Amino acid sequence: MEVTSLLRVYPDVTDREGLDRLEVLVSQWLALPEVAELLGTDITRVRRMIDDKLVLAVRRGEPRVLSVPRELVDPEPVPELPGTVSVLADGGYSLVEALSWLLTEDPTLPGTPLANLRAGRKTEVRRRAQALAF
Numbered sequence: 001m002e003v004t005s006l007l008r009v010y011p012d013v014t015d016r017e018g019l020d021r022l023e024v025l026v027s028q029w030l031a032l033p034e035v036a037e038l039l040g041t042d043i044t045r046v047r048r049m050i051d052d053k054l055v056l057a058v059r060r061g062e063p064r065v066l067s068v069p070r071e072l073v074d075p076e077p078v079p080e081l082p083g084t085v086s087v088l089a090d091g092g093y094s095l096v097e098a099l100s101w102l103l104t105e106d107p108t109l110p111g112t113p114l115a116n117l118r119a120g121r122k123t124e125v126r127r128r129a130q131a132l133a134f
Contacts, residue, residue: 018096019060025103028070029060035068039076053082056099071103071114078114080122087126091133101132 030038035055036046049055050068054077057068072078081102088098102114106128109116113125 018094018100019058021100022058022069022096022103023060025100026069026071029067030070030073031065031067032057035073038070038073049077053085054079056081056085056095056102058096058099069099069103078117080117080125084113084117084122084126084129087129088132091129093132101129 032043032046036043039046046055050057050066055068055072057066059065060067072081084102085098088101093101102117103112105112106116109121109124109128113128116125
């Protein structure tokens, strides 16, 4: 499977363990209409943001609803996210694994990789993401 296809959102995600880990890490999930409302846009634009990896989404719950962690879009999407996700994908990370890594506290950083991206520490976050591949 090509690296770019690893990060596509599939309706039949079978990484139950990874999804269970995300349930613990994510404080609030938003459905696409909620994301659109929060960002003041429409669902078509939100889907484009997902395709462009500006926002990461997974299918969860019953029925399998496409959901976004609120941390990724509040107060706004993180412009550095697509490049960081690409680095993780190059290292073999799936969408669920990349999302888990972004939301997990890192003792060598002050907080999570996502919080560090928001704080402008893109280089340090990507350096750590690259090191994961080795």
